[in-house]
Amino acid sequence: MKNQLRVLRAERKWSQADLAKRLSVSRQTVNAIETERYDPSLPLAFRIARLFDRPIETIFTDPEDGEEMKSEPEKSK
Numbered sequence: 001m002k003n004q005l006r007v008l009r010a011e012r013k014w015s016q017a018d019l020a021k022r023l024s025v026s027r028q029t030v031n032a033i034e035t036e037r038y039d040p041s042l043p044l045a046f047r048i049a050r051l052f053d054r055p056i057e058t059i060f061t062d063p064e065d066g067e068e069m070k071s072e073p074e075k076s077k
Contacts, residue, residue, distance in 0.1 A: 002061040006034045008052050023047055 009019050009030075016030045023030070025044065032038035040048065049056045 001039045002036065002063050003033060004059050005030070005048065008054075008059065009034075022051055 009016070016027045016034070020027045020030045023044065029038065033040055045056050045060060049059055052059065
């Protein structure tokens with residue numbers, strides 16, 4: 001999954017260790033997410049979105065279509 005984590009972190013001048021501490025994960029986890037070797041769990045993705053005050057879909061994108069991930073439209077009742 002593509003993501004903007006490195007860019008968001010750099011904008012705040014945080015090290016990977018700084019971000020890891022804020023997210024309660026290891027620096028290695030932050031590195032693995034940034035290098036797209038690991039997709040975060042949904043709870044971790046929500047923590048990342050809250051920390052950066054951005055919707056999840058603006059941080060993580062679907063690599064298959066290169067667009068922001070979009071939720072399915074709600075069905076009419």
